[in-house]
Amino acid sequence: MEKPLTQHIVPGRAPLSLKEYEKVGGYQSVRKILKEMAPADVQNLVKASDLRGRGGAGFNTGLKWSFVPMGPEAAKPKYLVANADEMEPGTFKDRVLLEGNPHQLIEGMIVAAYAIDASVSYIFMRWAYKVAAREIIKALDEAYAAGYLGENILGSGFSLDMHLHTGVGRYMCGEETALLNALEGKRANPRAKPPFPQVSGLFGKPTIVNNVETLCCLPHIINNGAEWFKGLSKTGDAGTKLYGISGRVKTPGCWELPMGTTIRELIEEHGGGMQDGYLFKGLLPGGASTDFLVEEHLDLPMDYTAIQAAGSRMGTGTMIILDDQTCPVGFVHNLQHFFAQESCGFCTPCREGLPWVEKILLAIDKGEGKPEHLLTLDFHTKYLGPGNTFCALAPGAMEPLQSALKYFREDFERHIHEHHCPWSKAKVWQPSI
Amino acid sequence: MLTTEEKHKIDHEISLVPSPKNACIEALKIVQQSHGWVSDESLKDVADYVGMSPAELDSVATFYNLIFRRPVGRHVILVCDSISCWVMGYESIRDRLYEKLNIKYGQTTEDGRFTILPNCCLGTCDRAPALMIDNDLYRDLTVDQLDEILEKYT
Numbered sequence: 001m002e003k004p005l006t007q008h009i010v011p012g013r014a015p016l017s018l019k020e021y022e023k024v025g026g027y028q029s030v031r032k033i034l035k036e037m038a039p040a041d042v043q044n045l046v047k048a049s050d051l052r053g054r055g056g057a058g059f060n061t062g063l064k065w066s067f068v069p070m071g072p073e074a075a076k077p078k079y080l081v082a083n084a085d086e087m088e089p090g091t092f093k094d095r096v097l098l099e100g101n102p103h104q105l106i107e108g109m110i111v112a113a114y115a116i117d118a119s120v121s122y123i124f125m126r127w128a129y130k131v132a133a134r135e136i137i138k139a140l141d142e143a144y145a146a147g148y149l150g151e152n153i154l155g156s157g158f159s160l161d162m163h164l165h166t167g168v169g170r171y172m173c174g175e176e177t178a179l180l181n182a183l184e185g186k187r188a189n190p191r192a193k194p195p196f197p198q199v200s201g202l203f204g205k206p207t208i209v210n211n212v213e214t215l216c217c218l219p220h221i222i223n224n225g226a227e228w229f230k231g232l233s234k235t236g237d238a239g240t241k242l243y244g245i246s247g248r249v250k251t252p253g254c255w256e257l258p259m260g261t262t263i264r265e266l267i268e269e270h271g272g273g274m275q276d277g278y279l280f281k282g283l284l285p286g287g288a289s290t291d292f293l294v295e296e297h298l299d300l301p302m303d304y305t306a307i308q309a310a311g312s313r314m315g316t317g318t319m320i321i322l323d324d325q326t327c328p329v330g331f332v333h334n335l336q337h338f339f340a341q342e343s344c345g346f347c348t349p350c351r352e353g354l355p356w357v358e359k360i361l362l363a364i365d366k367g368e369g370k371p372e373h374l375l376t377l378d379f380h381t382k383y384l385g386p387g388n389t390f391c392a393l394a395p396g397a398m399e400p401l402q403s404a405l406k407y408f409r410e411d412f413e414r415h416i417h418e419h420h421c422p423w424s425k426a427k428v429w430q431p432s433i
Numbered sequence: 434m435l436t437t438e439e440k441h442k443i444d445h446e447i448s449l450v451p452s453p454k455n456a457c458i459e460a461l462k463i464v465q466q467s468h469g470w471v472s473d474e475s476l477k478d479v480a481d482y483v484g485m486s487p488a489e490l491d492s493v494a495t496f497y498n499l500i501f502r503r504p505v506g507r508h509v510i511l512v513c514d515s516i517s518c519w520v521m522g523y524e525s526i527r528d529r530l531y532e533k534l535n536i537k538y539g540q541t542t543e544d545g546r547f548t549i550l551p552n553c554c555l556g557t558c559d560r561a562p563a564l565m566i567d568n569d570l571y572r573d574l575t576v577d578q579l580d581e582i583l584e585k586y587t
Contacts, residue, residue, distance in 0.1 A: 086556050087553060087554060087556070088554070089515040089516045089517070089553065089554035089558075090515070090516055090517050090554065090558050091554070091556065091558070092556045092557055092558050092559060094556075095556050095557065126556070127499055128552075128555050128556060128565065128570075129556065130568045130569075130570070131570075163449065167497075168458060168461075168462065168497035168498070168499045168500050169497055169498035169499040169552075169553075170496065170497050170498055171553060182458070184450075184455050185450070185454055185455040185456055185457040185458045185459070185493065186493060187492060187493055187496040188496065188497075203450075203451050203455075244558070244559060245559065246517035246520075246521075246558035246559050246561060247517060247520050247521070248520065248521075252558070252559035252560070252561075253559045254559060288515075288516055288554075318558070320516055320517055320520070320558070321520075322520075323520070326520050330519075331516065331519075331520070334514075334515070334516050334519045335516055337514075338515055338516070338553060338554075341553075342553065344496075
C-alpha cells in the first residue's frame with residue numbers, strides 16, 4: 001500500500017534534513033515544473049488529478065487555483081498561504097505532516113506558488129505547534145541555502161519567498177478570509193465574498209489558501225501523474241487520506257490510507273476496536289463541525305461523496321468517537337461551549353445564538369431542562385444554519401447538534417424527564433469560566 | 434517605553450509588511466515575550482509605534498486568546514478542554530491542578546509561579562488528555578504524573 005505523504009515520517013525520529021530528503025527524491029517536482037511545465041500545465045494536471053481540499057471543504061484544488069488572474073496584467077505580488085492553523089477540535093493530522101516532514105510541505109508550496117505565479121508565501125501556523133515551528137524554521141533555512149527559495153530558483157527565473165507566521169490563538173483563523181485578516185494584523189473576522197481571495201486576498205492581492213495536507217499531495221502528483229493519484233483511492237475521490245481517531249478506542253492515532261477506507265476498518269483494524277468495557281455509540285467523522293454518524297454508517301467508505309450522501313461531511317477525516325459511557329448531551333455541550341467561545345462576534349445570529357444553545361444544553365445536562373428546550377434547539381439548528389450567518393462557523397456548530405437531536409433524541413428527553421444526567425455525575429460538562 | 438531591542442525586533446516585522454499596522458500582532462507578541470503580558474502602558478507604546486490608536490490595537494489584542502492583557506505567572510498552564518480530552522476525562526487533571534496549586538482558571542498562584550487557563554484543542558487528540566506548560570506539551574496524562582511535571586517549573 002502506497003503512503004506517499006507519510007512514507008518518510010517515522011514517529012519519534014527527527015524529520016529528514018534537506019540532504020536526506022533530496023536523496024529520497026525530494027524537490028524533484030520543483031526541478032520538473034521549472035524545467036518542463038508552464039503554470040497552466042501544473043494547474044491542469046492538478047485539476048485532472050481530482051485533488052480536493054483536505055482542510056474540510058473538499059473543493060477541487062486545481063479549480064480553486066484557476067480563479068487566480070494570470071498573465072502580465074495580473075495584480076502583483078500574488079500570495080500563497082498554507083493553512084496550518086489546525087484548530088478544529090479532534091483534528092491532529094496536519095501536525096503529523098508539519099513535524100514529520102517539513103520539506104514536503106515547502107516543496108508542495110513551491111509547486112502551488114508556481115502554478116498561480118505567486119512570489120510570496122506564508123505558512124500560517126497555530127502557536128501550539130512548537131515542535132513543528134522549530135522544524136519548519138530549520139527546513140526553510142536549508143531550502144533558502146540550497147536555492148529552492150529566494151530569487152531565481154534553480155536559475156529558472158521564478159522567485160519565491162516563504163515565511164512562517166505563528167498565530168496567537170483563535171479558531172476563526174482557520175477560515176481562509178479570517179486567516180488573511182489575521183496575517184494583516186487585524187481581528188480575525190471573516191470577509192464578505194465576493195470578492196474571493198483568489199482575486200482580492202492578502203493585502204488586496206490575488207491569494208490562494210490551501211491546507212497543509214493538500215499542499216503535501218502536490219509533489220507526488222507532479223512526479224507520478226494524475227492517473228496514479230486517482231489510483232491510490234478505493235473510491236471515486238482521489239488520493240490517500242490522513243485519517244485519525246480519538247476517543248475510547250484501543251489504539252487511537254493517525255494513519256495514511258487509501259481514500260475510501262471504510263469507517264469500520266478504520267475503527268477496528270487501525271484503532272484496534274473499542275476499549276474493553278466501552279461500546280460504540282456514534283462518531284463525528286471529521287472534526288467538531290461535522291454531523292454524527294452511527295452504527296448503520298460503519299460500512300461507508302470515508303470519502304467526500306459517501307459521507308456527504310449519509311448527511312454528514314468527511315471534514316478533516318479525523319474522527320471523534322462517542323462511546324456508550326459518555327453522555328451525548330455533555331458531548332454536544334462541550335462542542336457548543338467551544339463554538340460559542342470561538343465565535344468572532346461579528347454577526348448577530350452566531351454571537352447570540354451559540355451562547356443560547358450552550359446555556360440550554362447546560363440546563364438539560366444539569367437536569368434542569370424543559371421539554372420546550374428541544375424545540376428551541378431545533379429552531380437554532382435551522383436559523384444558525386447555512387445562509388443565515390456571515391461565515392461557516394455557526395452552520396458548522398449546528399451539524400453535530402442537529403444530528404445529535406436526530407440520533408440521540410431519547411437521551412436528551414431522558415435528561416429532561418428524569419431531571420438528571422443518566423450518565424455519571426462526573427461527566428456533566430461544566431466549564432469553569 | 435519600548436526597549437531598543439524590542440524596537441529593533443518590531444522594525445524587522447514592519448519591514449516585511451506593506452504598512453506598520455500590519456505588524457501589530459507581531460509587535461504585541463514581542464512585547465509579551467519580554468514582559469510576560471501586555472500592560473496598558475505597553476499597549477499604548479506599541480500603538481504609538483505602529484501608528485494605531487490604543488483602542489484599535491486593544492480590539493486586536495483582546496481578540497486573540499494568547500495575548501495576555503492581565504499579568505500571568507512565570508509559567509502558564511494551558512489545559513485542553515476540548516472534546517477528545519473531555520471524553521478521555523481531562524477534568525480529573527484540571528481538578529488535581531486546582532487542588533495542588535490552590536487556584537482556578539484565570540488565577541495565578543500567590544508566589545507568581547503558575548497561571549492556569551483553559552485552552553481549545555491542542556491538536557494531539559489521539560494522546561488525550563493533554564496540556565501545555567509554556568512551550569512544552571504533555572500528553573497521555575494521568576493525575577499521578579502532575580507532581581513530577583510541575584517540579585520542572587520554578
